[in-house]
Amino acid sequence: MQSAFGATITATVNLIVQRSSVPLSAREREVLALVAAGISNKGIARELQVSPNTVKFHIAAILEKLDAATRAEAVVAALRRGELSL
Amino acid sequence: MKPMNVLQQWSQERSRLAAALAPRTVAIALGPHRSVSGIRWRGAYIVTAAEALAGSDEVTLVSEGAETRVPVIACDLATDVALLRISDDQTHDAPIGGVAAAVNDNALEAGAGVIIVGRGRRGARVGFGTVRVAGPAWRSRRGGEIAQRLEFEAALDRQFEGALVADLAGVPKAMLVPGPRGRLLGIPAVTVDRIVAAVEQHGYLPRPYLGLRLQPLWLDAATRARWGRSARSMAAVAGVDPDSPADAAGVAPGDLLEAIDGVAIDDVEELAAQLAQAVPGRMLQLRLRRGGQPQTLPITVGESRQPRRQGQGPCSQRSAPP
Numbered sequence: 001m002q003s004a005f006g007a008t009i010t011a012t013v014n015l016i017v018q019r020s021s022v023p024l025s026a027r028e029r030e031v032l033a034l035v036a037a038g039i040s041n042k043g044i045a046r047e048l049q050v051s052p053n054t055v056k057f058h059i060a061a062i063l064e065k066l067d068a069a070t071r072a073e074a075v076v077a078a079l080r081r082g083e084l085s086l
Numbered sequence: 087m088k089p090m091n092v093l094q095q096w097s098q099e100r101s102r103l104a105a106a107l108a109p110r111t112v113a114i115a116l117g118p119h120r121s122v123s124g125i126r127w128r129g130a131y132i133v134t135a136a137e138a139l140a141g142s143d144e145v146t147l148v149s150e151g152a153e154t155r156v157p158v159i160a161c162d163l164a165t166d167v168a169l170l171r172i173s174d175d176q177t178h179d180a181p182i183g184g185v186a187a188a189v190n191d192n193a194l195e196a197g198a199g200v201i202i203v204g205r206g207r208r209g210a211r212v213g214f215g216t217v218r219v220a221g222p223a224w225r226s227r228r229g230g231e232i233a234q235r236l237e238f239e240a241a242l243d244r245q246f247e248g249a250l251v252a253d254l255a256g257v258p259k260a261m262l263v264p265g266p267r268g269r270l271l272g273i274p275a276v277t278v279d280r281i282v283a284a285v286e287q288h289g290y291l292p293r294p295y296l297g298l299r300l301q302p303l304w305l306d307a308a309t310r311a312r313w314g315r316s317a318r319s320m321a322a323v324a325g326v327d328p329d330s331p332a333d334a335a336g337v338a339p340g341d342l343l344e345a346i347d348g349v350a351i352d353d354v355e356e357l358a359a360q361l362a363q364a365v366p367g368r369m370l371q372l373r374l375r376r377g378g379q380p381q382t383l384p385i386t387v388g389e390s391r392q393p394r395r396q397g398q399g400p401c402s403q404r405s406a407p408p
Contacts, residue, residue: 037293072164076355076358079300079354079355080300080301080354081301082299083299084299085295085296085297085327085330086295086296086298086299086354086357
């Protein structure tokens with residue numbers, strides 16, 4: 001039988017695995033690919049025909065999902081996870 | 087007239103050096119209280135630190151009280167090099183020849199003295215320092231391949247970001263950029279010149295592209311020994327973009343990437359760094375393992391789709407959005 005301690009560890013591990021594997025949405029991948037190409041917020045908004053605030057919103061979600069502090073970090077993290085192509 | 091003593095001569099030599107290099111620098115105003123330096127590299131191109139620009143499409147050059155708006159042409163966050171282009175009528179007062187001639191000279195050595203020349207709204211800013219670290223080539227955290235590790239010891243303020251670092255013969259050697267923990271790093275002239283040359287050739291900075299999505303695959307010791315690999319992971323192909331160079335070359339999901347043009351690739355960042363130096367249109371040899379068997383596929387480097395419309399900046403902002 002599993003101890004309570006073991007159960008806690010299992011739950012924690014599951015949580016970490018879950019957190020680190022939230023996939024980006026198709027739109028988020030699209031935004032990140034443009035970020036990776038060095039396009040500014042304004043440029044991304046124009047390209048996707050959305051408002052700059054929507055772009056900001058997507059980028060905030062991307063940073064959160066990839067646990068990244070900067071855009072450059074997010075690009076590297078997404079490359080490593082196979083979410084962006086080279 | 088009384089002959090100058092050695093200290094006066096030393097001092098005079100220093101100001102001469104500063105005066106000779108000052109015309110190569112420009113001041114770039116980023117806000118009412120913030121400016122950085124730029125270097126007139128050659129022709130119509132001015133080089134500065136990409137991080138400092140924070141996603142601007144255009145910046146203001148300040149010269150003798152006059153302000154000019156100039157476009158940001160290229161922005162490579164991986165090497166922290168950004169390029170501005172001044173109009174042709176502004177290039178006449180630029181130093182002839184540019185910095186390119188110096189890039190093949192000897193690299194800086196630790197302990198050597200350097201002069202660092204930048205420019206603020208009030209004119210040239212000059213500092214002297216020492217090369218603290220002169221190491222081998224390195225790769226930035228963002229996958230930029232940088233020809234030499236350069237760290238300086240000098241007392242400088244933020245307006246020196248993007249300033250010109252030259253040896254004491256006045257030969258330009260690097261661009262000054264801020265590093266982590268207050269370090270002063272130098273982006274070697276060779277690395278800056280690689281970006282400038284690419285922009286000169288194409289009018290913008292092309293981004294080489296293969297169309298590969300990769301994920302790390304962890305190898306056990308037995309497999310590593312069997313395949314003669316020392317790295318603990320390999321880059322596994324997780325996907326191939328349709329109609330991409332990788333697709334045309336016949337790369338398939340599940341292939342394990344071993345090397346590109348003879349350079350071993352252990353992870354996606356290494357591929358990114360190698361790819362960043364590749365020229366679109368060039369053919370590379372992609373060595374991989376499929377079903378455990380080694381295989382080599384020729385692949386032609388493509389170029390990633392880059393929407394470029396009027397007024398659109400090539401830089402992405404560095405900071406997290408609010």
